[in-house]
Amino acid sequence: MSADCSFSSVLEASQQGWMSSGGEDTLLSLALPLDGIDPLHALPVLADQASFQMLMDGAPGLCLAAAGSCQQLELAGARRFELAQRFTDLSLNRLVDTRAISPAQARPRVLLRFRFFEQVGEHHHGAMHPPAVEAVLPRWQLTRQGRRGWLRLNGVVNSAAEARELAEQLWLKCEQLQADLPFITSSRSPTQLANGNPDLWKQRYSRAVERGIELVNGGELHKLVLAVRHTIDLDNRFNPLPLLQRLRRQQAGSCRFQWQREADDVFFGASPERLLSLRGGWLRSDALAGTAGEGDDGMQLLRSDKDRREHELVVDTLTNQLRQMGLTPCRRRQPQLARHGQLTHLHTPITAEVQGRSALSLAEQLHPTPAVAGLPRREAMAWLRTLEPFERGCYAAPIGWIDSAGDAELRVAIRCGHARGRHLDLTAGAGLVRGSIAERERQEVELKLAVLADQLKLQTSERNRSIV
DSSP states (O other): TTTTTTTTHHHHHHOOOOOHOSSSSSEEEEEETTOOOOOHHHHHHHHTSOOOOEEEOOTHHHHHEEEEEEEEEEEEETTTHHHHHHHHHHHHHHHHETTTTGHHHHHHEEEEOOOSSOOOGGGGGTSOOOEEEEEEEEEEEEEEEETTTEEEEEEESHHHHHHHHHHHHHHHHHHHHHHHHGGGGOOOOOOOOOOTTHHHHHHHHHHHHHHHHHHHHTSSSSEEEEEEEEEEEESSSSOHHHHHHHHHHHHHTTTEEEEEEETTEEEEEEEEEEEEEEEEEEEEEEEEEEOOOOTOHHHHHHHOOHHHHHHHHHHHHHHHHHHTTOOOOOOOSSOOEEEEETTTEEEEEEEEOTOOOOHHHHHHHHOOOTTTSSSSSHHHHHHHHHSSSSSOOOOSSSEEEEEEEEEEEEOOOOOOOOOOOOOOOEEEEEEEEETTHHHHHHHHHHHHHHHHHHEEEEEESSOOOOOO
């Protein structure tokens, strides 16, 4: 902690913030510099007993951990992006930030997680599904970029005494994190897993992929991205933090994430795909399509007509969608190779000046990208409902944050798992275009599932469970 920060200064800031608001229900935000704490490791201490927990680890960029809910929104429907942006703006504009002059990484943030589809499919009603959008102004926020860190506490106060109590809570949490630093660890005993029988998903996927190839070869669709789901039984509750710590080393170019609604409902993964980053009025989006496995240096991928066509469909669609909003996107003429762990992808970054447009109006225009749905978008979405025998949930949907300056980071939630109680769902997909070969697409999906399963590095037992 910086030498110029003392409890008296935090207390004084809380009282001044309370008095400046001039009313009840003041949404007060207090912050302290706190260097030397890794948010990924510190999340359990930060959260304590809080049900809601969130992590976005872009280290060596920004790493963010958050816990508890100060304000939140959950809803479904066609206006979910618009209403989530309104909630974000209202929450952050209402906030009385006692450290208004602070680095960008220290800014308060609203956290967001979307479901892939606006509505749950008619065949999946009655089951438990995440809301179409969740937006949370967290109670606790711990950020680190480089060696600099910040701890922030948001709370509603109605008196000078409650403002003082908020200052005390921030100071005590800061001391707790520093005291527990030598003991913060993500190690634990391995979870036992039951092997699933892959034959069922292969049979279902084979039927779906044959129909999908008929649709693209017949010209009804230009592209369709079909996914499969692998469900595994657990012998005890799954903790993803050790996995995310390993992936930080193995997949430094990805963004590790975790969204925990409650102890028995945790969505996690390591996304290589940026839906959008917004910094100082400039947008960056990633076109990511075309996949090669371990042992392929990417040269074959660059020479593959099928993969290059699939990739160019994604690039053209993203740039056209931005042009439809009146923007002038810039792109590289040729794709690059991006390696994420054992997989290599074709990658083209796209940039544009956003001219005052909000993060979620841009996200609504871009989601879902052709890399995770298909083209034309509406028709592809309808066929996904027909051909995929499961509800996608938050797979391939946006997840991320918007800060008080309007900057944002939204990732596409792929390479992910969803643990509910003692069940773990792994989901992966492959893109079908004209000329796709069913066996190759099945192999790509199988490779992606195998990479996910291998990353878990958990012991397995011999029971079987079906895979859909």
